[in-house]
Amino acid sequence: MLKIAFHPIYVLPLPKGHRFPMEKYELVPQQLLHEGTCSQDNFFEPDYPDEADVLAVHDQSYVEALKDQTLSYREARKIGLPLSERLVEREFIITSGTIKAAEYALKNGVAMNIAGGTHHAYTNQGEGFCMFNDQAVAARWLQRNNLAKKILIVDLDVHQGNGTAEIFQNDPSVFTFSMHGKNNYPFKKEKSDLDIELENGTGDEEYLKILKKTLPRLIEEQRPDFIFYLSGVDILATDKLGKLGCTEAGCKERDRYVLQTCHDLKIPVEVSMGGGYSAHIRNIVDAHANTFRLAQEIYF
Template sequence: MNLPYPPLVFHPVYSQLDLPVRHRFPIEKYQGIHDALVACGVPPGHFTTPEALTAADLTAIYQQDYVSALCGGTLDHQAMRRIGFPWSEQLIRRSLTAVSGTCLTAALAQEHGLALNLTGGYHHAFADFGSGFCLFNDLYLAAKRVQVRDDCDTVMIIDLDVHQGDGTAKLAEHDDSVFTVSVHGEKNFPHRKQTSDIDIGLAKGTGDDEYLTTLDETLHLAFRQCSPDFIIYDAGVDVHINDDLGHLHITTPGVLARDKMVLDMCKQKGLPVACVIGGGYQRDIAALVDVHLQLFRAAGVIR
């Protein structure tokens, strides 16, 4: 089936979460990205809506006691504080739907070659605890799900969020079938880094030229070391110069060039790609949405 756009995955619950006033997490951005895409001409009916996963879907990969306590609202205060959200039934519903969205995006990418989730990138979640606004690691779960198919043995996760994908790295630590690549700010959260297959830590203030040169070298190195059947791409925009938590100096054109570099290289190699939007923490939601839209420009969804 030929589609005018690559499949896009979205659910309104992505942005439906009541948070304390001035909470750091920009929950409104997901609906904002959806609305901006529609304003740019994407038909509202083009979006595919995921259904929430169940706790049982998660315990196939993640620690059962953690999943049960978190979903049931009995996780202790310190563990919830590490996650960074107050517990609520809506938080769990939103998280289970968002993770499902990434798994659905991966399945659609296997069918169409490219698909994008309007959330995702919860890479700080480990098997037995959550951290940094991440409850369940959607990237690793999606990787394991696509490997059910006979034509997908090895998945490469390319994580370009400004924060190292520590949870993903730990989950894949002894899994040779998932190859992890993280290009991130070295002096940034998490303070205790895990070991990805390739880790590139960038200095504060790194600009477009150095960033793009480093990324090009990193991608070529990754593909020399690994011959994946499938790519999961975390296109976090907290690398942006105006991001409140990023500390890098990547411009909006630099973000677009980055996303095009990743997608073009994967296309040249004939690899299906599932994209998630990752982090981004400008308080100006309209400005933040515009930076996230660069991924959709690079993917040919909008001009």
Template sequence: MALAIVHHPAFDALFDEAHRFPMSKFTRLAEILVEDGLAPNGFFQPIAAPEGWLELAHDAAYVEAVLAQRVDRATEKAIGFAVDERVARRSRCATGGTVLAARLALERGLACNTAGGSHHAAREGGAGFSVFNDVAVAASVLVADGEVGRVLVFDCDVHQGDGTARIFANDHAVFTLSIHGERNYPHPKAASDIDLGLPDGTGDEAYLAVLPDLLRTAFERARPEIVFYNAGVDPHAEDRLGRLSLSDAGLAERDRRVIGFFRERDVPVAGVIGGGYSRDIEALSRRHTILHRVAGEFA
């Protein structure tokens, strides 16, 4: 069975090429998956997340402001771009995509979104290129609907998943883990259930060496019925905002070890692409496909 991959054209909000957020990577990522035969049956297309889903993880006033495109200037500055109609739709569809990927993972064992990982958005508002916290919404939807009782968020983006940590700080149903660059954004850090801040220039060998103990500890403490895996590629050596110096092979082996650990234990995994920042959209988009290529080994 081919890997279940979720995509929607609205994931690309059509930013100008000069914008510091590489929005066009979402379109090119999907094109590469098709060109390389990784999506032989096409994509699963999500619905835009309804208001009720969004309010499980975000304040109702903030949700209404995004949907009406009335987000205040201070919050837009924290996010890093204006929340217009295209951005609002993109954020709802990406969130719906992670919910769909999670439900597909519960059915099939594994599924991946071609967006997601917007982990800086907290309950009160967005930040760090994150409008809605798609993983937090998806985890909250599954728990609220009784589809799962225990969730693990395993976040390997180079930036700490501070929004996710804050949303679930007092929620024993969702266990949060973040492996990130200690000196990187955000400042200050939040408190996840497990945090590991790594030094600049860590590299493949040292990064991969920390995974076994983290995986075992997270599994034993969380006892998850589903794992949301944030496979950010911004730890890469060539990423504009990373500094951990991983290679393509290192990212692939990271994904293989994380996904393999949980699938060997029959725990469903929903993958999201997380961060990745480069002016070279082709190289960046191909780097994001590492998640889908490796996940395909387990499908």
């Protein structure tokens, strides 16, 4: 059975006019239930994590500053969200959801988190709506529990996974692959193990050609026993913060290819949702829902 992390705290109210589309976290599971793609049994509610798991990736001083709300104005401003104790609790629970989803993926081949993909979080700072790097923490959790040795992170959000690159910059046991918009945030990028920068307006044909040429080669070379997939839908031409030109059909084919490849090669995969900032919420919800629809179709 497909297992999906979702907690009511994911849908945390933000000040009116804030550009982060928090409502998508409520609307995606509602859509999946409404259309019959999922039932309530597919969803699990993550608990607060063991902080030792978070501290295996993030500096204790940074974690304590978040919990105590003692970040400087500049540090908080880089995150871009109105900080509160409740928001920090939300980040802990999202991270726990990805850890638990990784555990489910080992059993079922795939598992997902309605939220997550917080790839701009560094070891000692947050930025770009990200405070803890959920997939990095889950990768370390797998390794610390001897559940995986070599991990591949496939980051197909429109923004480079700069925090993920920094966290694993000297660690050959985790290979970081980011394919993103060349001229998108972050404007100062880190060095992933493999970065593919795409020009403004890159559409379905070129995007998929590059992905289908790259992913099999990486898997053959790196031979991972676990994959984390960040499935941001901000590659859409309709995205307000992205600069690429993909259609919803192209985004769906991207997800199909990644999931089918993992399935065929029998490599467990955890999927976190990542970004999506189209002007119309229906575009965001439908593109994200496609990822879950495909997981059901391919695996179950």
